[in-house]
Amino acid sequence: MNAVLRRAWGQIEEVGQYAILCWETFLSLLKEKKYWSEILHQIYFIGVKSQSVVIITGAFTGMVLAAQAYIQFGRVHMETGTLALVSVSMCSELGPVLSALMVSGRAGAAMAAELGTMRVTEQIDALRTLATHPVDYLIAPRVLATSIAMPLLTAIAIVVGIGGGYVVTVYVFHIDKVYAWANMIKYSSNHHVWNGLIKSAFFGVIISTVSAFKGLNCPQGAEGVGKATTEAVVAASISILISNFFLTMSIGRWLAP
Amino acid sequence: MIETRNLKKSFGSQKVLDGISFRITEGESVVIIGGSGCGKSVLLKHIIGLMTPDAGDVLIDGQSIVNMNERELIRVRSKFGMLFQSAALFDSLTVAENIGFVLRRQGEMSDAEIAERVAETLEMVELPGTEKKKPAELSGGMRKRVGLARAIAYRPSIVVYDEPTTGLDPIVSDAIDQLIIRVSERLKVTSIVVTHDTRSMRRVGKRILYMRNGKVYVDGTPEEIFNSADPIVSRFVNGIADLKEHNF
Numbered sequence: 001m002n003a004v005l006r007r008a009w010g011q012i013e014e015v016g017q018y019a020i021l022c023w024e025t026f027l028s029l030l031k032e033k034k035y036w037s038e039i040l041h042q043i044y045f046i047g048v049k050s051q052s053v054v055i056i057t058g059a060f061t062g063m064v065l066a067a068q069a070y071i072q073f074g075r076v077h078m079e080t081g082t083l084a085l086v087s088v089s090m091c092s093e094l095g096p097v098l099s100a101l102m103v104s105g106r107a108g109a110a111m112a113a114e115l116g117t118m119r120v121t122e123q124i125d126a127l128r129t130l131a132t133h134p135v136d137y138l139i140a141p142r143v144l145a146t147s148i149a150m151p152l153l154t155a156i157a158i159v160v161g162i163g164g165g166y167v168v169t170v171y172v173f174h175i176d177k178v179y180a181w182a183n184m185i186k187y188s189s190n191h192h193v194w195n196g197l198i199k200s201a202f203f204g205v206i207i208s209t210v211s212a213f214k215g216l217n218c219p220q221g222a223e224g225v226g227k228a229t230t231e232a233v234v235a236a237s238i239s240i241l242i243s244n245f246f247l248t249m250s251i252g253r254w255l256a257p
Numbered sequence: 258m259i260e261t262r263n264l265k266k267s268f269g270s271q272k273v274l275d276g277i278s279f280r281i282t283e284g285e286s287v288v289i290i291g292g293s294g295c296g297k298s299v300l301l302k303h304i305i306g307l308m309t310p311d312a313g314d315v316l317i318d319g320q321s322i323v324n325m326n327e328r329e330l331i332r333v334r335s336k337f338g339m340l341f342q343s344a345a346l347f348d349s350l351t352v353a354e355n356i357g358f359v360l361r362r363q364g365e366m367s368d369a370e371i372a373e374r375v376a377e378t379l380e381m382v383e384l385p386g387t388e389k390k391k392p393a394e395l396s397g398g399m400r401k402r403v404g405l406a407r408a409i410a411y412r413p414s415i416v417v418y419d420e421p422t423t424g425l426d427p428i429v430s431d432a433i434d435q436l437i438i439r440v441s442e443r444l445k446v447t448s449i450v451v452t453h454d455t456r457s458m459r460r461v462g463k464r465i466l467y468m469r470n471g472k473v474y475v476d477g478t479p480e481e482i483f484n485s486a487d488p489i490v491s492r493f494v495n496g497i498a499d500l501k502e503h504n505f
Contacts, residue, residue, distance in 0.1 A: 117348075123348070125302075129338075129339040130359050131331045133331060
């Protein structure tokens with residue numbers, strides 16, 4: 001019983017420490033000096049370097065979605081609505097969520113591993129002795145960079161996903177391109193796009209803060225770094241999926257006409 | 258001036274610091290010695306504010322630092338330079354970027370002035386021309402010297418050294434000791450060296466604190482420590498194990 005209580009208390013404590021880190025990062029972004037070269041470096045690492053995974057994920061998701069939609073819509077003779085379904089799904093849900101999961105696996109894991117290694121090799125302590133707050137130099141630039149890079153990556157995923165869906169719909173299933181395009185425009189609207197982009201910025205904050213938290217609290221040794229990296233990806237992915245529901249219910253309703 | 262008052266720290270049931278009190282005046286060279294795991298590095302981390310004690314106080318220039326938050330501590334830490342046991346160089350930065358890190362952060366010097374200071378500091382630690390190398394390209398001794406250069410580049414008034422000669426061969430260890438003495442004399446800094454290298458403590462220290470069981474067991478000059486009639490001190494400085502005590 002004591003062990004269960006201790007474990008529960010440990011979890012509560014961890015959530016509290018995570019909340020403090022988020023608050024300190026927020027204050028740092030508001031008040032402290034910005035390390036623009038570090039921010040640009042992180043945008044390059046998180047954004048530019050993640051493009052290939054996001055493009056592949058977006059393209060094949062759009063294509064699979066088009067194939068499934070065509071088959072299901074065929075039963076009710078609504079095949080011309082295929083691209084419209086791909087567009088709405090990619091813009092509001094699949095684009096942001098799948099991009100976030102891919103970035104979490106690539107950049108989030110790298111972030112946790114880098115910060116974890118810095119912790120176990122005393123580089124974080126060294127930073128503190130050099131009169132530099134780790135949140136200002138390490139965390140705030142990563143959070144800002146991820147929340148800038150994520151909407152851009154999501155936009156790429158949406159465009160590529162719709163492109164993939166268009167190719168499958170028009171060239172594989174031979175739906176008239178005018179109908180496909182016209183229905184897509186008719187059923188998609190700005191709020192679907194805004195919904196996806198705003199959510200992706202939130203996901204960027206989740207990926208960077210969760211990965212940074214796991215890295216900064218990494219246990220000692222190589223095993224500790226490996227554990228922190230795994231936990232960062234799992235925790236960020238689950239947080240993305242759970243928060244997606246609440247964001248859809250709040251932002252989706254707020255933006256809907 | 259650095260002062261600790263009845264400093265206590267435990268990790269679980271293990272008491273690491275059990276009422277440590279001492280005072281170090283400006284310009285002093287103090288060596289803290291003691292067996293492995295006796296809490297020397299923990300004490301050092303309390304002095305620089307990297308750890309918070311369970312009880313007691315740490316005063317830097319008369320100002321208590323134990324209740325300060327991280328941002329207040331940053332101002333206090335700008336008085337310190339620290340050489341870590343592992344050197345703790347930033348892997349992603351070059352030697353020059355590591356050494357000029359604080360100078361760039363302060364924003365008070367131009368790039369040319371920073372480059373000049375970096376070159377001058379590298380000269381002082383006898384590593385001229387290594388500005389563009391990455392830490393991964395350096396040997397253990399070179400990394401320690403770059404770590405020392407980084408700790409003194411912004412001219413702190415106190416330099417702390419955590420096991421500066423651990424893992425180095427006797428020749429490189431001697432070179433590091435000479436650098437510590439040179440830095441102390443040329444920059445007129447207060448030096449605190451944590452070590453269990455007896456050759457090093459004899460050369461570097463003007464005053465030695467011997468830690469045992471979480472307390473300062475002896476506080477004296479190197480002569481007093483090395484000529485001590487106390488069997489515990491004598492065994493430590495001569496490297497003679499007490500098999501009963503260590504439970505072999």
